[in-house]
Structure formats: C-alpha cells, structure tokens
C-alpha cells in the first residue's frame with residue numbers, strides 16, 4: 517500500500533492506494549457511520565461494506581442533483597445522524613461528489629471518507645477536496661472545497677467496472693503523464709497489456725503515480741489559482757465537445773488533449789515526433805483522437821465557457837511529454853487552428 521498526504525487549508529487527507537475495502541473499518545469510528553453508494557457498486561460490493569446504514573442512489577450523473585441531496589439529508593436525520601456522525605462514500609465520482617457535498621454541508625459539516633471504486637474516482641474525482649452537485653444542467657455549480665479524512669483506492673474493485681468506464685478513466689491517467697511525468701508516459705506505453713488486463717501491480721503503479729501528481733498539484737494550489745489549472749489540460753476543447761455531443765467525458769478529453777498537443781506543435785513548443793507518440797498512446801488505449809462534431813459550434817461553446825481576458829484565453833499547452841504550461845493564447849490563433 518502507498519500513502520499520500522494532502523494538507524488542506526482546514527484539514528488533511530490520506531490517500532491510500534492499494535488498500536482493500538475489507539480494511540475500511542480500520543479508518544472509521546465504531547458507531548455513527550453512514551454509507552452512501554450507488555446501485556451498481558452495492559450490487560457487486562455491498563457484501564464487503566461494514567455493518568452500518570446504507571443509502572443507495574441510482575447510478576449516473578442525473579443523481580448528482582438537489583432532490584437527491586435533500587433525500588439524503590432527510591435520511592441522515594431519520595437515522596439519527598448528528599454532528600458527531602461520519603459519512604463514507606463508496607463509489608465512482610458521482611457518489612464521491614454527492615457524499616462529499618452532503619457531509620461538508622450537513623450540520624455545517626461532518627467528517628467523511630471515500631472508497632473510490634471507478635478508475636476516474638481513484639485517479640481524479642476523489643483526490644483534491646472538490647465536491648459538488650449540478651443544478652438544472654449546470655455541472656458542479658454548487659459545491660465546496662473540503663478534504664475527505666481518507667480515500668481508499670482499492671484497485672481490485674476495478675474488476676467489476678465496465679470496460680468503457682475503465683477507458684474513460686485512462687484518459688485522466690494519460691493526462692497526468694502528459695502534464696507532469698515522462699517516465700509514467702513510457703510506463704503506459706510499455707504496460708498497456710498488463711493494464712488492460714487489470715494486472716494488480718500495474719494498476720497500483722498508475723493509480724499511485726496519478727494520485728501523487730494530482731496530490732502535489734492540489735497541495736501547491738488547493739483553491740485553483742495557479743498550477744492547478746494544468747489539470748485542465750485537454751479539458752477546454754474537451755468540455756466544448758462534451759457539451760455539444762453525447763461523447764463521454766474521458767473520450768472528449770482525449771480529443772481535447774490531441775487538440776491541445778496539436779496546437780502546441782503549431783505554436784512551435786512541441787516536437788511533431790512527440791505529438792505522434794501522444795496520438796499513438798491515446799489510440800492504443802481505445803480512446804478517440806478525433807470527434808465528428810460541428811467544430812464551429814464547439815468553438816463558440818468554448819469561447820462562451822471560459823473566462824477570458826480581452827482577445828486572449830488561458831490554454832494549457834505542452835513543451836514536451838511530461839511538461840505542460842499555461843499560455844495566454846489569442847482567440848484568432850485558436851480559431852485558425854480549430855476550424
């Protein structure tokens with residue numbers, strides 16, 4: 517097991533990669549614990565949960581909304597939860613975001629922890645202390661920055677995860693390598709077979725590396741004022757694609773990373789040879805490098821989406837594989853490249 521610590525502004529967080537859900541009881545109080553999960557995770561892993569009340573939400577993004585949050589608050593009250601209670605979210609990013617938000621706000625905040633059960637939750641959503649819910653289609657519009665006491669990343673749970681969800685999570689793993697870690701990029705090139713076959717050592721290696729990178733960035737910039745922006749690599753164009761199509765997040769981010777890498781070449785920062793390596797790696801994990809979309813519409817959405825300063829916007833570019841930076845980029849330059 518590997519342990520990573522994040523010192524948040526108000527509390528600290530231990531992320532435990534390779535720990536087992538069987539040991540969850542060692543991290544929680546003996547009483548006053550409330551578990552939040554979703555139907556899929558409950559079906560496959562509910563037997564391993566410690567013996568405490570469980571609230572099961574419907575799987576999917578549509579659960580990340582206020583009516584569900586209100587029902588959970590009501591359930592907590594009915595079950596006798598109080599300020600000394602403890603919440604555990606066991607699930608993917610949706611469960612972690614809701615459980616974190618509920619715990620951070622119930623009675624002005626009670627402690628909580630996660631067992632992250634999807635690859636995306638293990639390498640991204642459960643790390644960093646952001647939580648939140650959607651409102652009428654506006655994603656993550658209400659939320660807090662509150663660190664969980666612990667996050668258990670049990671990679672054995674990934675055995676029941678649908679393959680498409682695994683691939684979506686791999687997009688964020690590749691992102692971490694591209695922005696910060698050349699060696700991890702090489703590891704992803706050489707261990708594709710092991711990873712796609714869910715070989716435990718390989719999984720623990722990439723989850724650890726991802727957590728290490730995200731934790732270090734979050735530690736340096738908990739409130740997203742500087743370096744945390746690098747985590748948005750591939751997400752500016754990616755989010756625009758996601759908005760105008762039904763393409764899942766991980767796939768949209770893959771196309772967005774290829775876009776940003778291509779722009780990096782065009783601007784003279786990245787070698788074309790490295791760009792080709794990036795394209796090959798993304799494709800080798802079954803992720804797309806192109807999307808059939810109306811580029812003009814995507815471009816409009818991207819401009820509307822981002823706070824921009826006059827005729828420029830922040831874009832995350834690559835100098836090389838493993839080295840990203842924030843660049844003020846002209847809207848005209850972006851337009852010429854995108855269309």
Ligand SMILES: NC(=O)c1ccc[n+]([C@@H]2O[C@H](COP(=O)([O-])OP(=O)(O)OC[C@H]3O[C@@H](n4cnc5c(N)ncnc54)[C@H](O)[C@@H]3O)[C@@H](O)[C@H]2O)c1
Nearest residue numbers: 556575576608609610633634636637640641646673676677
């Ligand atoms: N807070 C953050 O910093 C942050 C960062 C990135 C993403 N997110 C959020 O995370 C969410 C996406 O997370 P996700 O991709 O994990 O989605 P998800 O939670 O919906 O999980 C994807 C699917 O996999 C199922 N599942 C999860 N674990 C499983 C397991 N072990 N076995 C079988 N099925 C399993 C779920 O039931 C669901 O159907 C989004 O709402 C996004 O906004 C938050």
Ligand SMILES: [Zn+2]
Nearest residue numbers: 688751765769
């Ligand atoms: Zn993402």
